[in-house]
Amino acid sequence: MTGLIWHGTQDFQSFQSARHACDQGDGLSGYTWTEHDPREGGVQVLNDPRNNVKVTTELLKVQGGEHGGSWAARIKGEPLNPGIPSRTSFIFYFGIEGLGGIDMDTDEDENGVEGPIKFSGSTPDLGDFVIRVADGPDNNAVTSGPHAHAFADRIGKTHFVGLRLPAGDVWKSREHIMNAVLKHAQSVIAPYQDPAKGAPDPSFVLQLPDEVYSSSNLYAIQKSFDGEFQFDVFFESGSAKHRLSSSHLDGGVPAFKERFSKKFNEKFPLPGGASDSLTAFSKAITSNLLGGVGYFYGDSIMDSSMTHEWDEDETSEGFHLLQIGAWDNDFSLEILKDWINLIDEDGWVAREQILGEEARSKVPDEFIAQVPSYANPPTLTMAVTAFINRLKTFDSGPSDADLGLDHGANSQVVMEDGAPQSRDVYLRNPELAQEVLRSIYPKLKRHYDWFRRTQRGQIKQYGRRARSRTEAYRWRGRTETHVLTSGMDDYPRGPPHAGELHLDLMSWMAFFTRTMRDIAGYIGETDDEKAFVTIEKAMLDNLEDLHWSEEDQMYCDVDVNSDDESYFVCHKGYLSLFPFLLGLLEPSSPHLGPIFDILRSPDHLWSPYGIRSLSASHPEFGQGENYWKGPIWIQMNFMALSSLYKVYAKEPGPNQARAREIYVELRKNVIDNVFKEYERTGYVWEQYDALTGEGRRSHPFTGWTSLVSMILAEKY
Template identity: 35%
Template sequence: MLLRLLVVFALTLFEAHAETQGLFSDDVEEFERSTNQSLLWAPYRSNCYFGVRPRFINENPLMMGLMWFDASHAQGISSLRHFVEQNDRLEKYGYELYDPRIGGKEAIIDRENNLNLTIHFVKSKDGENWAVRVSGSPLDSSKLSASSLVVYLSQNGPGGRLESEHGKTSTEKRIELKGSAPELGDYEITIEDISGQHYKRGPALGPDIDGSKTSHMSLTVPGDQVWKARDIFQSLLTDSIQNIITSGIPMDALSIPSALMIRNIHNFPPGNFHFVQKTFDLAEPFEFDIIFNNKASRQPIGSSAEVSNLISWSTNELKARFDSKFDIKDSSLKQFAQETLANLLGGIGYFHGTQLVDRSTEFDEEQFNKIELRAPREEGPIQLFSSVPSRAFFPRGFYWDEGFHMLQVMEYDFDLVLEILQSWFLLIEDDSGWVGRELILGSEARSKVPEEFQVQNPNIANPPTLLLCFSEMLTRAQEFQDSIAGGAEESSITPSSTEELLKRPELLMSFAEKVYPKLLKHYEWWTGSQRGFTEEYSEVLQDGFHPNEAFRWVGRTFTHCLPSGLDDYPRAQPPDVAELHLDALSWAGIMSRSMKQIADVLNMADEVDKFSKIEQNIIENLDTIHWNADQKCYCDVTIDDDFDELRRFVCHEGYVTLLPFALKLVPRDSDKLQHYVELMGDTDKLFSDFGVLSLSKQDEYFETGEAYWRGPVWINMNYLLLDSLLYYFQGGGENQDTATAERARAVYSDLRKNLIANMHRVWSEKGYVYENYNQRTGNGSGVQHFTGWSALIVNIMGRLPVTL
């Protein structure tokens, strides 16, 4: 309420003074301008080991990527690295430090290619220019290796050009390119060696077949095919090798690195796509820079010395920013946290393209068979700015995951969260209110997704974690304003600021005003499409039953409920169209609470009353519909004609039964809290040395089937549980009995300690964070390098208190 009053007061002052009437809009525009400038360039091609593109430049993007392979033997080309692949079996890959506003450092250990690779990405302070420093050294110096690095650049779109400074192919150690595009303006790119020796052990096979020189080739590649750079390179190289063989040029083992240099044997005319290949002798380390400068910028990066200075500055700045946000004393834990956060931020990507949507397939909700979406149509193009769960396995936007990602990012860069939420919210359709649960935009993104999962359908929802996150943002803003009430100082907007939305509530107000109509449509779509069939329940539920506030997940099958996000978590067997899902009701409660908060900020009293009533109805329905007094927990329910009471509880103790507590829907004075604390802390059921299990060890479905959400520890849910324990019991729990409060403190302390100890152990041994953790051993399982919601361990280490 205070946040709303402060905003209303501020706006009233603006309106009262004619000379300042334009100030508010000017501040919003300046905030957006500085944000866009600081986030213009970054390695936004999340699916690449390293790939740069600009944000919000859709017609004329400059695309850059890096590839490498071992050129010392003919089979090395088969290990050409480009897209992040788990099957590459790299010993390590990922960011050690990173912030999309500043840059960072990525480290790669590629044993098969005998290469220790370090990539620094930095930007000028105005955000308009950038540089990449590529440094490499052998992992085993006793091997006579030759490492070939391939940089590709493409100026896409009509009216764009990218050409050699001298108008012809260059083979010098310094490559100079000049480019121009309507959206980017005029720019220059230089690629220049700093140290290292190009390969000279064997004789050159010809003037353009020489590993001792940089090979530069340009050609025309359609913009929607740039992502196939690896295939194009391999095809051209194969043709070149075949040409060498048929020409009868004598070759020996020492000539192989030269033979594996790309060249233009087909005499393609110069185009806007460029390959630049350098092959280094790994007898010593090597280093080269790629520097981009916009000609209109006042802060050009003029030399490699300036790149070195920017690397030094950015490294210090990144460490200082981390320390200012997270208090982690132990050096090993701190490194673990820094790298985990860096890789979450390093997974932020910008996507633009069409999506595949099936709007015509009708669901037979009484069959519960696997849904086949066989009538896809391309729609768009649209754009998305989003982090990804995993660069190797899920390099695309996930609605269900993204809210959890932003709960972590919020602790580091509050304003960045708004940019990402805004990108998602603006994709909500004006007429229907739908947004896809997966956003797979364009052919590059689709190339990483099995065909059966590429098509989206407007009937299928997901847990609305984005509204959970937005609700948290509003709560944080209100708490911040509460803390400075009466003594707030004016704060100026600066490009380096990451908390302007906390300091300046009118900026958050502006965003809320802009997206409220879309969020309202989305709320209506979500609750309308997932509303349950309640007619039969009306016969057995009388007092306190609100039939409009009962929900189920549309699209569940006999074995899976993918829309819930908890894919194989046990549900009613056999399925029934009239079953009601506890977690769907809980997420509807979060949506209603968030909409109430937004309406309150916007001073919409009628809307506040409406959503307050809906939220209260949902909380009452938790007890009326889903509370099982015998098992002392909330459960799914279904209609069973053979059951005496018609309503049958479907109780599988685990994440679903814990969700009303995890989402803070249980009243603080409820006597049911004691049962939650006992269940969470029960070592015979859910509590383990590695975290709270997804399903009770005593459940009949524990560890059955694919055992995805039937046992393993998931960090996103454990984070919610810790946060809720903090919410209900910090300070002892005012309305709880002493025994429950003491038990809650013990569960909180042990759970936090166990999660940190186990995840840090696995990271120390394997070098990665995982999708989930085995319920018996604690070892990482599922997708490797899953620095999506598993990155919430950073909050657990650096923000949540050690004890309640």
């Protein structure tokens, strides 16, 4: 693992709030990938007003060898306000868990190292490797300040430490590195306790101790600067035999940025006349989504004993992958396959993937244990459907065989400037696409069957009548006030009851069935395809029979009262839109008009900023924790726009003209508000205020909020 820590040296207090992992409480005025491609690298910009520094990191990946290739990173900074000092200290660290080792090749010196610094190491996964760190040509150190003469031998040098951490502790690197700096600082400052002497300048005190313990598995190096700075880090894989230098970054970063812009304009074209700032915004939120993809491993904690009395009768990634798949189909498939591989033998996959101690340290205790009867909206099916649609519409041009490039699923085109480019291998080769779908189909079907088995609702009881005797569903794991498993945590529902039926889950299951039908048809599982067609019809029939309230003219949840009678639980909001949001209704449906009435009414869901989650006229609007009781969520607006664009504004029907009008207005409202708030705050947000449009809660939130790039390009 590698990481970067930095702090200001203008005072001692800045060290206590040293930057490490980006967190919304850090007080940064913006941090974003401006460009990022998982195959090539990226550029990230962080604005730190507390320490008056703008930090830019530039990363290039160089493929080759048998262990994932090499990479080079440039970290550079400049004052946000040139009129005031910008004094900063940066600590780059790297460590390994498990088998392997790292050694410091550069000769140690108790006063620090001048010039480049080099390490070598080896692990079973990485093979042999070298890590080098080199300064830029114009760096300046803090050379003046109290007691500068006493520290002359250490000023301007690279300081270091090598630590031996217990197994499983390398993820706590920040804590150990900061302790090493503090311990050294205490010894350095001890002779200056007399107030008459005054303390030395923080730049001379807050330093690593320049010592290496035997068998160290964590190394850190520290560089301190006055004003603008630059330093480069190189990771060279032994099997790739690369020899990287600063010149690779000098020429490679501009070339990468040019390629990224060209590809972005092809993948997510903006409408004519779009401003440069809107283009930069769309690039940034897409890049942040791509840059946020990580590889995680470890164990999960499960609690199979957790239950509620209304559950005792029974034993979000999809949105992200829509956009990742539009950018890089093959990369999205790798992620999709990893997610599907998490499905266990029963067909269950945990709602939250909290893997290992590091991940658990960031999650409240009450959310850590996962219950194997609790579900989550099957949004991954959206990613599978999107892949199939890309297969059906892909214009491959000349085949790989025609070009002499047919080297298998992991091959890539190497451009003239040496940069790799995805060739959409799975789209260009239908046989490989079939192979992928066949490989994921059994587990996905097992997951589908798990939903139908464990989330089944009751039909025969409570005087209910429906054309199908089997297709009804309810979320397990709810409380009196929350249905976390639905994803719409505090959205109003009826009282918990073993006989309740949930409209959103019924809709998700119909959508899931349609996806399974499409996969089965594509891979030639004709018997399964026919079965899914039958089940889908039964679900859509029961959607009407069980969930449409003629009196309320809306789709609703269903609950059971104290007299054991079934009744509708109707709350105008996202829930009541679900059959429309997932495109389950025919364009000729008589229910589409009443849905549009609710959606387009300013008294209910319509706002200048997007569709609200709950009617503004609802008594619970904006109340309580106000998570799904009014705020605007971009993924839900994306679903609405997608259904309008692909179905209701496209296909003939009595509401087609109205659907077109709503689409145009809603698209503009969503884009304008998210962009306005991005320019105002420097971030995109988890949700937006239902009355003002202001960003709310987590930020930056470039998961599903990054779908605005898809909306801009009208790629649904």
